[in-house]
Amino acid sequence: MNELLSQLGIDWRLLLSQAVNFGLLVIILTFFAYKPLLRLMKERERKIKEGLAKAEEAEAQLKEAHTLKIQKLKEADAEALTVLQQADARAKAFELKCVETAKQKEAELVANAERLAKAEQEKVEQEMRREAVTLVKEALVKTVELNPKAVDEALITRAVEQVARANK
């Protein structure tokens, strides 16, 4: 048996050293390669899964946002239409009110103008009357200056008539 082992080159010391070599390699590879790599691969897998889940979530949110956007746009369209209609109605009402106010103001202005014109007319008439009296007075003065007797006679006549009327 020993001769067979010797012929095959089997030596327990070499066997042990090869086994120790292998054991060392198992330990080194485990702690420097297998475990860190597996940890890293799991970490990456976890992150990829998380990323995919987030991407799906983001996609769902995007779809929801898109739907919401369309809905909001529709609502905004409807609201804008309502606002437009209301504005139109308000504008029409305002227009009517403006017209009414304008008419009232026009009437007031016309009335005021008439009143002013009447006052002016009265003023002019009074002025004319005053001027007429002055003119008559001046005419009388001139007439008296030309023929005072005739004025006296007229005044006397008039005074007599008034006394007579008073006596009646």
Place this chain on the structure above:
Amino acid sequence: MQTLLDFIPRAYAASKTTEETHAAPGISGATTTAPVAHSEAPGIHISIKAEELFRIGDFPVTNGLFLSLIILVFMGGGAMLLGRKLSLIPGKLQNAAEAILGGTLSVMDNILGSRRQSERYLPLIGTIFFVVLFSNWLGLFPGVGSIMLYEGNPPTGGAPLFRAPSSDLNFTLALAIVTVIATNILGAVAIGIGPHIGKFLNFRSPIGFFVGILEFVSECARIISFSFRLFGNIFAGEVLLVVISFLLPYLVPLPFYFLEVFVGFIQAFIFAMLALVFIGMAVQEHEAAH
């Protein structure tokens, strides 16, 4: 006594071991007394056992052990280098390592049935595969088996500086023993020490006792089959390449080199897969018990 070497045809392996004392050139402070095998036919050097290069005290360092130490340094250094540069966004080296690891885990998943189990046994199975693969392939490298150490002036005898560890029975046997022991330890951890020993020592019935003995014999047979299968294939491949290179040195050996690259991979795969299957059986027994 007729030795194993006598079965190798004399044309390319008529070798015998001689006890010679020589200084190993190129290795400082190393003196060796070693059995060195050399062929009678000039140009061919075939030895069934690894040649001693030098001694450290009483400990013989053979060329097979020397290369396996280089593999240890190479793989260990590579792992440390890789471990330092790991990042979530992988570089080329990390990418390749992750792809290889992912492939290995996928193959293991098919046998063990779960990723958790695969990750648990990856250190042992992965290391077996990669060590055997590198051991097989490094034997095909230029310089391995052809760089010789001679002693004396003029130089006589001589031994290759490097030898593929897989063509050294010490390596394959050590690996087989470690694998079988590890399988039994993992089995005991999985199903409990009592039930595991009960597989070998079953006194409940004569048949059970006999089956227990068969189980024990099969464990021993596993060691032999593991070690000799790998050793035989790789050593035979090396002999084939040496003979072909000696007879027809140009171009003709090339297909055989490709064949040996393939054989090297297949043998590493077989070794690792068998170890995995044995571990898987223990784990399945554990699952079945629950």
